[in-house]
Amino acid sequence: LLSNYLTAQGRNIKIPIFYDDLLRFQGAVEVFDANGKDTLWISCYYAEYERDEIDLSLKQVYSILHSDGSDSIIPYLNIDSIDFCTFGNTKPFRIKVRNILNDNYIFLYIKKADASRIYGLELEDILSPNHINFLVHRDTLIEEHISGIPGDTYISEYLNTISEQDKRALAKEFVKFNERCFVRLLADMRSYNYVIVITYDFDRKQYRIRAVDFDQQSYEGNPKVYKPQFLKENNALVNMSLKVLAKESIEQYEKEERSLLAKRAKSEHKRLNHLIKCMKKDIISSPEKVKQLKKGLFNLTGDVRIKRSKNMGELLNAVLQFVIRNYQNENPYIIK
Missing domain, CATH: 1.10.510 (Transferase(Phosphotransferase); domain 1)
Structure with a gap:
């Protein structure tokens, strides 16, 4: 039933990469804030033969989430970083996508999908003054960054x-x-x-x-x-x-x-x-x-x-x- 609901709302869309694909990183380094404090995020790096494919898939995800899903904007995008959060039960990946023409960038998050989280996102979109943009495909959830x-x-x-x-x-x-x-x-x-x-x-x-x-x-x-x-x-x-x-x-x-x-x-x-x-x-x-x-x-x-x-x-x-x-x-x- 939930899958049918998400399809009716345009949320259930086929995407080219899954949460588990990003877990195949070969190593990582800790990410610190401007004051030198551990942010509990680690910056991941991948085998060279996988990185190009992962970057292309993430650019396509960005296009699906924020545009019409076409490949027309992909040449102007760069995946600056793929960070993984080691804190809490969500364990999200944070993707920094930068427009190489003007250096503007945006974050998106890739998480494991579960029913409670999806219901929470939908209810936020319906009952709060805030709009939430997200996509679901099987067990993968893509969320836009909420600034603040x-x-x-x-x-x-x-x-x-x-x-x-x-x-x-x-x-x-x-x-x-x-x-x-x-x-x-x-x-x-x-x-x-x-x-x-x-x-x-x-x-x-x-x-x-x-x-x-x-x-x-x-x-x-x-x-x-x-x-x-x-x-x-x-x-x-x-x-x-x-x-x-x-x-x-x-x-x-x-x-x-x-x-x-x-x-x-x-x-x-x-x-x-x-x-x-x-x-x-x-x-x-x-x-x-x-x-x-x-x-x-x-x-x-x-x-x-x-x-x-x-x-x-x-x-x-x-x-x-x-x-x-x-x-x-x-x-x-x-x-x-």
Whole structure:
């Protein structure tokens, strides 16, 4: 079912290289940042007889992901590096693709595909204000790079230097991000699993927090894990938000985000229903975690539909329906 859904959405496309192909590197060197700190990435090198074929395949992947899939742009591309991450359970490859005409470059990521991650990416595209570009073929997942400052880097290097106005703007976004993750059941949003995007707008900065890791979509049993505010890595943002925002403001932003989620869910209801239908037929998590999460969410909402849910797909559907019923403002001036 999920494969059929991805095909219908133009995500399931034949690609010329697989994740396992990139594992055939002959050696690697550690990659350090500007301060000499180990980034937990290693730069891979391959046998000479394989490198040309791998480079050509990666250029074709770039063309499929960002263009029309033709070979017309390939002569102007160069694969500068192929890095492998040794941290966490995703173990992605990061590919740096450079345009040799102007030296502009872009990253793309190649990972092992699994159902939870794919559901997370699709739900991000449907229910968040962010567009996600990715492709799937068999057990290989291709993702575009999400630009921004890693959350842990921003917290340690910039958070204490920004103005009070910027702190309020960032706090507002953190409250909305926190609520969005909870409603759509995206867990484990520690500070290194999201980025902070800054946009300059006249005399102020606008902030957006974007998830970059979707492995824990509808997987955990503890409801608190779905709220970034309860993760210790985010304590600095939580304390800042409580300091600069009044309780009434926090409640207002939470309601705003629930209303926006309800609107997005209704406007994309056909696609969302198709995806949730796949989730209901899939085994995403263990029965024990489903039971634990169901109990926790029922205690919060008192919604009998949540109590009757049998799996993570039904649970997510029940939560979204609860939000639509309670936070979708009915405007009498909208023609139905």
